[in-house]
Amino acid sequence: PTSFVVTLSCPDRPGIVHAVAGALLEAACNIADSQQYGSPSTGNFFMRVEATTSSTQAELSSALAPVAEAFGMKWQINPVGQKVRTLILGSKDAHCLNDLLFQQRTGTLPIEVPAIVSNHRDLEGLAEFYGIPFHYIPVTPDTKPQAEAKLLDLIREHGIELTVLARYMQVLSNELCTELNGKAINIHHSFLPSFKGAKPYHQAHARGVKIIGATAHYVTADLDEGPIIEQEVIRVDHARTAEQFVQMGRDVEGRTLAQAVQWHAEHRVLLDGTRTVVFN
Amino acid sequence: PTSFVVTLSCPDRPGIVHAVAGALLEAACNIADSQQYGSPSTGNFFMRVEATTSSTQAELSSALAPVAEAFGMKWQINPVGQKVRTLILGSKDAHCLNDLLFQQRTGTLPIEVPAIVSNHRDLEGLAEFYGIPFHYIPVTPDTKPQAEAKLLDLIREHGIELTVLARYMQVLSNELCTELNGKAINIHHSFLPSFKGAKPYHQAHARGVKIIGATAHYVTADLDEGPIIEQEVIRVDHARTAEQFVQMGRDVEGRTLAQAVQWHAEHRVLLDGTRTVVFN
Amino acid sequence: PTSFVVTLSCPDRPGIVHAVAGALLEAACNIADSQQYGSPSTGNFFMRVEATTSSTQAELSSALAPVAEAFGMKWQINPVGQKVRTLILGSKDAHCLNDLLFQQRTGTLPIEVPAIVSNHRDLEGLAEFYGIPFHYIPVTPDTKPQAEAKLLDLIREHGIELTVLARYMQVLSNELCTELNGKAINIHHSFLPSFKGAKPYHQAHARGVKIIGATAHYVTADLDEGPIIEQEVIRVDHARTAEQFVQMGRDVEGRTLAQAVQWHAEHRVLLDGTRTVVFN
Amino acid sequence: PTSFVVTLSCPDRPGIVHAVAGALLEAACNIADSQQYGSPSTGNFFMRVEATTSSTQAELSSALAPVAEAFGMKWQINPVGQKVRTLILGSKDAHCLNDLLFQQRTGTLPIEVPAIVSNHRDLEGLAEFYGIPFHYIPVTPDTKPQAEAKLLDLIREHGIELTVLARYMQVLSNELCTELNGKAINIHHSFLPSFKGAKPYHQAHARGVKIIGATAHYVTADLDEGPIIEQEVIRVDHARTAEQFVQMGRDVEGRTLAQAVQWHAEHRVLLDGTRTVVFN
Incomplete structure (x- = not known):
């Protein structure tokens, strides 16, 4: 059976x-x-x-x-348990990629990762350790269309079902967002809708919040407004600097993204307009 | 409809x-x-x-x-929403009773409380404020059978469906536990199974734990071993005394008990042997 | 000693x-x-x-x-332990006032409350139960200056050191905010800076967040922008309605406000520009 | 300066x-x-x-x-920031080691790891990826004294200041515990003192708890009784199996151990009898 x-x-x-x-x-x-x-x-x-x-x-x-x-x-x-073919996009920071690959190897995440893409070379060694082909695709304002074309080629070539932006730090074009609708998950390093945009930990520090967080959401053309899949928080106090927020936040980001990817890959997340239903 | x-x-x-x-x-x-x-x-x-x-x-x-x-x-x-007829047993500490009565009045808890019983008079004023008859039933080793007989009379007279031990501090007899099986909820002031028995906050302090908690469970003859409905915890640090644990714990106890009572009264808790299924 | x-x-x-x-x-x-x-x-x-x-x-x-x-x-x-003379402002919702008064009575909050003010009569019974004079001061756009004058009279008459807005639901004038600078605490029913303004739970529900919260902050003329003293959160899921957010949020609001008042009354909160230092 | x-x-x-x-x-x-x-x-x-x-x-x-x-x-x-010379002991499970090595590389953990020891070969590849010499020291009841002698040799040879048992799954002898007093940290996969001994997640599941956790503590001869440095918990529900507890627990164990190691390596943990003072 x-x-x-x-x-x-x-x-x-x-x-x-x-x-x-x-x-x-x-x-x-x-x-x-x-x-x-x-x-x-x-x-x-x-x-x-x-x-x-x-x-x-x-x-x-x-x-x-x-x-x-x-x-x-x-x-x-x-x-049940059939692995979802997943493309991971990274940039320089390794923490989210590290969590995803480790949990993929231990079997917590029912995904297989035929390719990792990054606009920097920093993550190449980690990809190699896990035996996953690494594609270096730099992005500049001028080359963005070509870079996205390469991304789409990879997605088609490998039969990708899910794209994960593991601190990719690049805004996708509206066209690509539409193409990947409901099939791409991003991690934002704040408790959305607080602190949209750049440097959210520094914004949070300046505002003097006592709790910081991370948000995993589906990618939409409207930046940081996609349907939220999962959020996690940790407590901070006045003595922490913005730089310490960044460091403490890594752990939360990794966990939140991995949890969202797990639920998606277990077919637990359904879209209800701008909200998600998560059967967990 | x-x-x-x-x-x-x-x-x-x-x-x-x-x-x-x-x-x-x-x-x-x-x-x-x-x-x-x-x-x-x-x-x-x-x-x-x-x-x-x-x-x-x-x-x-x-x-x-x-x-x-x-x-x-x-x-x-x-x-849906039909109020569960509930008897509350208290002793001297008011915090759990206060939470239950307040949430009953605001409608968060779908219970009605035709009687409050205590072995001390300290809670009489609070019962009166909420307009609920207060029954003073002192308990000594000698009078325990008679006290429990009075309890059972009240339970029958008022058609009680649920009995809540809101820091009652008295051990019920095996007979009464059996009689109330699955229909009586107790709050234990520790994160069970840690620190069973008396003075759990002092035990927790002596052990140097970094998190304390409370446990709401169905009452069984086997003390502190009943099926767990809900648990909550809070973080503590080395600088807190056992007395501060007691004070900080009040809030957790009140919340945990009220949550368990709510779920029970909404018919969300089912018994699966020594464990509970909670459809929340 | x-x-x-x-x-x-x-x-x-x-x-x-x-x-x-x-x-x-x-x-x-x-x-x-x-x-x-x-x-x-x-x-x-x-x-x-x-x-x-x-x-x-x-x-x-x-x-x-x-x-x-x-x-x-x-x-x-x-x-140490000297009670801070505190004025509490409420409106219709009793949960925050109930928590403050209960914890004041048990001694968790080192405050004494010589007066409670509300623009509605709903909280009169609760004030009476705790033996605290209740002042009904209705507020309309026209009578706001007179209402605030009465507030200031009470503050002076009773030597008030701290004013607590326990879901007061009225915006104070810039003049009064300045007068009470660092001496008035408000509870906002969202995890600020998310969902400023009216109906934050409904905003949160519409955005599909997975965690909601409450924020206790010093009152400033710039609404919902005052220095944050304490924040607390709880997890929600897709099946909860905005109305259930409101109900679940009460408990968090009460706790968050009481915690902030405790720290303030224990002289643990110091202002560092737009942020607070909390020695807890 | x-x-x-x-x-x-x-x-x-x-x-x-x-x-x-x-x-x-x-x-x-x-x-x-x-x-x-x-x-x-x-x-x-x-x-x-x-x-x-x-x-x-x-x-x-x-x-x-x-x-x-x-x-x-x-x-x-x-x-400040001088790296603590740390020996990590592992067995088969990689999650704690993975977290420690990753955070050591990113600089979150101020430790340097001159050697990794395991009684199995499973972790050799991970050690190699991080460029750390891996010592395979199998342990049987008969060879335990020799194995511990090799451990002590490594500790002396490398000037080890801290030994971390990252799910090592071997009980150290009383002599070694005494030798390493206050300089060895273990992670226990339960919320101590609940569920001491073997298979704590299965014990927790059988008891029907609603929250599980992990405990990082100093190693003492009295097993699972050492001074607690840090504890963390996560919520579980009736639908999770004991095997899922094991899987969910990995993340908590890794975080709890890494946090304890960080605080120790930042010289934030002091021993106060059987308890710890943690200046964090």
Whole structure:
């Protein structure tokens, strides 16, 4: 028997759970975990089911298709634990990349990483240690279109399903953001929506906050405004400098990004307008 | 239309969700929220559904009864927001009682409190402010059986569904524990299983821990061993005395107990052997 | 022997600690606790000492005065545990007032409250339960100057040292803010600087944040921009409505405000420009 | 000018701060940070000062020596940022070692690691990536004395000041524990004193706790009873298996251990009997 994750969303109305459960029963599924959510603000219904079955993915798909059509569902079936093909973009700072690669190796993150891209060479050794091809793609205002074209080539060539900006420090073009909509995760080094833009730790220090944080969100053309997947915070006090905020923040950034990537790769994150539903 | 909470548990096997969803559909229910859990260690299945319907509770019950019988379910239906009749036991310290009564008044806690019992008179004024009859029942080793008999009389007389030990500081007899099984919540002023027994903050201080906490659990005959509903912690440092632990702990105790009572009163807590399933 | 708290600030330069410690030794003080901080951004030095001595406050003051003058210090001596005369302003919501009054009664907050002011009558019963005179001072755009005049009369009449806005929901005039500079604490129901202004929980819900919070800060004419004393957060998920944020937030607001008031009343908070130094 | 950390402890009595501050002034020191603590339970006084001066370490030492003698102090002077020579012991699990080495490379941890020891070969590649000699020292009940002798040889040969057990999974002999007293840090994968001994995550799961944690402590002959330096916790729910606890716990263990090592290496941790004073 194999385990599958079914995720779906559709306009909310009575009978969805019954219809889905019926189709799963028909496909000889035993439901291991199931979560639903009806969003009052958008009127959408969301569901994530983990089911174990002797059916193949094709058989399960056939059983669910009529239900999906009847309710106008967006839906997906994925084998549990199947690794999500992931491209990681970095720049100079290694902490987020290090966390992702380590957790990928230990199996905490169900991702495989066929390529790492950076506009600097600093991360090359780390990529090499994990046996992952490193692509140095420098970016200047003039070469940005070509750099993004190379990125898209890599994405297509490697069948990339998820792009992770691990402190990439480059703003993607609107076109690329649109292309990667719902399939690219960024880490912002502040507790959004506080301190958008550059040098958020220095902004936070100047404002005298007592807690700092990090935010993992889907990338959208509207910078720092994408749907939030996960946030984490740590306490600071008056004696910490902005530079210490930067240092302390690394750990939080790494954790927050890795957690968001894990949930995405486990098909736990669904988009509800500008917000996310996270079935964790 | 009315909203109901259905909670159920039974041995896990395929088809439960489909059967329950079918019965709910038959009773014209729209599912607002649904959570399931299959426990690998005990083989039990647990479910909590909030559904809105034009059916009466009796009609809903009739629709679910055959399903419940077929799967050997323990089950309950409760109208959403219906207040749970709650008896609070206190002693001298007011902080837990104060939190419970305040949150009951503001509506955060869906409980009604027809009686407060204490073995000291210190809490009488607080009970009076909230307009709740105060019963002074002193307890000595000799009078304990009579005191517990009075407690049971109050429980029966007022149709009490939940008993809360808000720093009651008295050990209940095995008989009473059995009688109140799954229907009595205690707050222990440590992060269990650390520091069972008396003066846990002083034990914690002597051990030099850096974090202290509180634990809300169902009362069982085996003291401090009941199924845990909720735990909370706060950070402490070397400069705090055991007395300051006591003071800082009050806030955590009050929150932890109130949270556990809220979840219980919203029918979110189900017993899975010595552990709890909390659908929050 | 009596215990005193000495707090002081001055431009940083060598020899301050030695000079202060010398004066304390001269006044037969045993230092129980001492904290210092030199602020790199403002160049100011801050110190808080708790000392036990057989000297009187006047003798201690005489010993310290020459040092204070030599270094150009702003300084204060207060007996440890002496209650700070506090005026609380409320509106309709009781949770912050309830926490403050309860903790004042148990002794956690070293304040005494000679008067409670509100622009609504909802909190009158709570004030009465704690035996504190309640002043109903309604505020309309037209009557605001008179209302603030009455406030100032109360402040003077009762020798008020600290004013606490416990969800007061009224903006103070620039004049009053200036008058109360460093002596008035407000609770804002968001994790500032996120979600300034009205309905922060609804703003937070719309943005889809995963953590909400509260901020206690000194009142300044520049609304929601005052120096932050304390912040606290709690985790939320997609299934919580904005109304549930409001409900969950009450507990955090109460705790955050009470914590800030405690630290202020224990003379642990010093102003360093737009930031606070908190010796906790 | 150079910065030094002075740490000291002695029986508490009046005049210590004044005497120390005087000696520092004599040595032309500017105090950048200073923390004190008088322990009511042991009667000991603790102090940590960071000072900047044009004096040499020898000059500073000469100025402090008479004070240290007069008060019977245990004391140390260390240049700020001077790296502590650290030996790391591992076994098979890489997460703690990975965190320590990464943070050592980025400079967050002021340690240098001349050798890594393990009783398995799994961590050899990671050691190599960071360019650190890896010593494979297998341990069986029979060879334990020889293995510990090799450890001690390495400690002496490399002038090791701190030994870190990064999930080493071997109990050190009483003799070695005594030898390394106050100079060896272990990470226990539970929130001590809960769940001492083997398989703490499985114990925690069986008990149904809602929060799990990790504890970094000094190694003593009395297993899991050493003075606690740091603890961290994370929330879990009923749906997590014991195996998931293990996985989730890795992150907490790594952070907790790295934090404890950082504080130790910054000379922020002082022993007060069975407890620690942490000036952070």
